[in-house]
Each structure stands twice: as structure tokens, then as C-alpha cells.
Amino acid sequence: MPVPMLDLVAQNVVVKQKVLDGLSALTDRCTFVLGENVAGLETDMVSYSASKFAVGMSSGTDALLVALMALDVGHGDEVILPSFTFFATGGVVTRLGAVPVFVDIDPVTFNATPQAIEAAITTRTKAIMPVHLFGQLADMPKIMRIADSKGIPVIEDACQSLGAKGWGKNAGQFGQLTGCSFYPTKNLGAFGDAGITLIRDEEALAQKARRLRAHGMEPVYVHHEVGINGRLDEFQALVLRAKLPFLEGWHKGRRKNAAWYIQRMQALSQDDLQLPVEVVPDGRHIYNQFTVRVKRGRRNELQAHLKARGIGSAIFYPISLHQQPCFEYLGYKKGCLPETERASEEVLSLPVYPEMTEAMLEEVAKSVMEFFE
Numbered sequence: 406m407p408v409p410m411l412d413l414v415a416q417n418v419v420v421k422q423k424v425l426d427g428l429s430a431l432t433d434r435c436t437f438v439l440g441e442n443v444a445g446l447e448t449d450m451v452s453y454s455a456s457k458f459a460v461g462m463s464s465g466t467d468a469l470l471v472a473l474m475a476l477d478v479g480h481g482d483e484v485i486l487p488s489f490t491f492f493a494t495g496g497v498v499t500r501l502g503a504v505p506v507f508v509d510i511d512p513v514t515f516n517a518t519p520q521a522i523e524a525a526i527t528t529r530t531k532a533i534m535p536v537h538l539f540g541q542l543a544d545m546p547k548i549m550r551i552a553d554s555k556g557i558p559v560i561e562d563a564c565q566s567l568g569a570k571g572w573g574k575n576a577g578q579f580g581q582l583t584g585c586s587f588y589p590t591k592n593l594g595a596f597g598d599a600g601i602t603l604i605r606d607e608e609a610l611a612q613k614a615r616r617l618r619a620h621g622m623e624p625v626y627v628h629h630e631v632g633i634n635g636r637l638d639e640f641q642a643l644v645l646r647a648k649l650p651f652l653e654g655w656h657k658g659r660r661k662n663a664a665w666y667i668q669r670m671q672a673l674s675q676d677d678l679q680l681p682v683e684v685v686p687d688g689r690h691i692y693n694q695f696t697v698r699v700k701r702g703r704r705n706e707l708q709a710h711l712k713a714r715g716i717g718s719a720i721f722y723p724i725s726l727h728q729q730p731c732f733e734y735l736g737y738k739k740g741c742l743p744e745t746e747r748a749s750e751e752v753l754s755l756p757v758y759p760e761m762t763e764a765m766l767e768e769v770a771k772s773v774m775e776f777f778e
């Protein structure tokens with residue numbers, strides 16, 4: 406039985422009619438950008454995340470970019486972030502003329518460690534950007550303690566982790582600002598690009614983010630800052646609002662599938678394969694990805710084995726940011742972030758989407774176990 410890495414058709418069935426009705430109304434209304442659905446989504450996201458303000462954006466990348474701009478990050482400033490992340494986390498820093506300072510990760514969670522972050526702080530550090538990778542929170546209480554003690558603001562990259570919880574809080578309730586993505590592969594995905602910037606509590610930051618989204622304009626044709634066009638489409642917002650009532654169920658489905666895999670594959674030796682571990686107290690990993698580590702240099706071989714059986718998998722991420730050609734000028738040498746580099750060689754993400762049946766999970770688990778026999 407083939408098992409794709411992700412099947413959005415199965416998910417979209419439940420919202421199709423609502424989306425089509427919404428599109429029909431939108432076609433008549435013709436408010437295509439920043440209308441009532443965007444405003445509604447922002448209100449929904451304030452309730453969902455329990456952060457105080459939410460500003461809809463055209464993508465997760467723009468949500469992070471605007472967060473940095475709202476903090477006046479600019480030329481020569483340093484921003485600390487993990488190297489083991491999607492490119493956008495580092496790209497937005499460089500776009501502003503600032504310097505990304507890459508730090509190493511915890512080998513179990515794949516998230517930047519508070520110790521590495523603390524060691525990277527200099528007088529030029531303007532912001533810290535931890536990433537909640539794959540759906541599990543970074544160690545935010547420790548990171549916030551370090552950042553607060555130095556007066557450095559924190560931007561959470563929750564592009565993979567809207568709905569993740571820990572230490573009695575949600576993703577988006579720790580840092581001053583948070584960027585979330587609604588790219589179609591996320592637990593809550595649009596029918597195209599979309600994102601949102603969450604603002605923990607400061608109204609002035611929310612107003613600035615709102616302005617920056619539309620070229621720094623307020624009121625019309627008066628520009629206070631040079632912003633961007635980060636506006637969110639009404640159509641994407643209506644899709645997201647149609648999907649939102651299902652999101653908690655989808656998180657639950659992913660968690661159930663992850664628990665099933667962990668139980669089924671626990672007999673495998675740690676020397677062959679390491680399963681994900683949930684380490685956050687009082688936490689909720691939302692498993693945007695179910696990422697294992699394949700040991701003994703056999704990751705690509707396992708991926709080929711699965712592919713031959715029609716099973717999808719993905720490598721997030723084969724090249725970490727400090728090893729990207731475009732960041733060569735920063736001078737990071739091979740071996741300088743050892744856990745990051747090891748993770749790039751070992752990680753493999755397996756299908757975990759909530760619509761998977763037990764037979765599909767079994768097909769994946771059986772094929773993985775067979776490989777190590």
C-alpha cells in the first residue's frame with residue numbers, strides 16, 4: 406500500500422463546501438485583501454494563541470520579517486538563531502542587513518539550547534529568534550530568563566508550531582513577537598501562502614506590525630516607516646477560518662499517530678534509529694513533523710528503501726544554514742556546530758498526518774523495521 410508523505414485531499418474534503426460558499430460570497434463582495442475574513446482570523450488567532458494581538462501576513466516569512474522590522478533590527482545588528490531550521494529564519498535577518506548568528510541545537514529536541522544562545526550574546530545582539538522545530542517548543546523559560554536579564558527581545562519562530570504548548574503557555578506567549586506560517590503543509594494550512602505575526606502584549610508593537618505590513622502606511626498614503634507588502638488575502642483567511650474548528654482534532658490525530666509509531670517501533674535499537682522524545686513539562690508537541698534519527702550513516706539508504714515501497718518521507722533539513730552557499734561569507738567552518746551537522750545527516754521525517762489509517766501507519770512502521778532486520 407503506498408503511503409504519501411502528506412495527503413491534503415483527505416483533509417480538504419471536510420472544508421470544501423464551506424470554502425466554496427465563502428469564495429462565492431467573496432466573488433460578489435470583491436474585498437480581496439485585508440477584509441472581514443482577515444479581521445476575523447486575527448480575532449480567532451488572539452483567542453487561539455492567547456497572545457494579545459495578531460496581524461495577518463502574506464506568509465510565515467513575512468510574519469518573521471515584520472517582527473524583526475518592528476524591533477528596528479537593521480544594518481550591523483546581530484540576531485541569534487539556530488542553524489538547524491528552514492531557510493526563512495535566517496533569510497529574513499540578512500534581508501534587513503543584520504547578521505545571523507547561528508547556534509547549535511539540543512540533539513534530542515533539535516531546538517537551539519539556552520546555553521548556546523547565552524554564549525552567542527554580544528553587545529550587538531538585537532534579538533534572539535528561537536525556532537520551535539517540528540512542533541515542540543524550545544526551552545522558552547530559560548531562553549526568556551537569559552534574554553530578559555540582558556534586555557534583548559525574543560521573536561519565536563512558531564512557523565511549524567502554532568498550537569504547541571509547554572510550561573502552562575502556548576507558542577506565542579513567551580517572546581515579544583512570534584511568526585507563524587500557514588503554508589499548506591502546516592497543521593493549519595491555507596490554499597497558498599499565508600502567515601500571522603502574534604504580539605504578546607505590547608500594543609505599540611502591534612500597531613507598528615500592522616503598519617509595516619502595508620508599507621508603513623497610516624492613514625492612507627502617509628508612510629511612517631518603509632514597510633513591505635505583507636498583506637493577507639481574504640481567500641486564504643476564509644480557508645483558514647473554515648479549517649480552524651478542526652485544528653485541535655488534527656493536532657490530536659497527529660499526536661495519536663506519533664504515539665502509535667513510538668509504541669510500534671520501540672523495539673528498534675537506539676543505535677539504529679532514535680524516535681522523537683517529548684521533553685517539555687506540561688507540554689504538547691503538535692508533530693508538524695515526526696522526525697527520527699537514522700544512525701550508522703544509513704539515512705539515505707532507509708529513505709530509498711521506503712521509496713521503493715511507495716512510502717513518502719522527507720529530510721528537514723539536509724543542509725543547515727551555516728553551511729549554505731549564500732552564508733559562506735560569514736565564515737562558519739565545517740564542524741563548528743557539531744550537533745546541527747550531525748542532525749542534517751541523520752534526520753528523516755515520516756508521514757504523520759491525521760487522516761492516516763492504522764493500516765497506513767503499520768505499512769510505514771513495518772517497512773522501517775524490516776530495513777533494520
Ligand SMILES: Cc1ncc(COP(=O)(O)O)c(C=O)c1O
Pocket residue numbers: 464465466467490491493494536562564565585586587588598599600
Ligand atoms: C521554521 C520555519 N520558519 C519559517 C518558515 C517560513 O514560512 P512560509 O513558508 O510561510 O514563508 C517556515 C515554513 O516553511 C518554517 O518551517
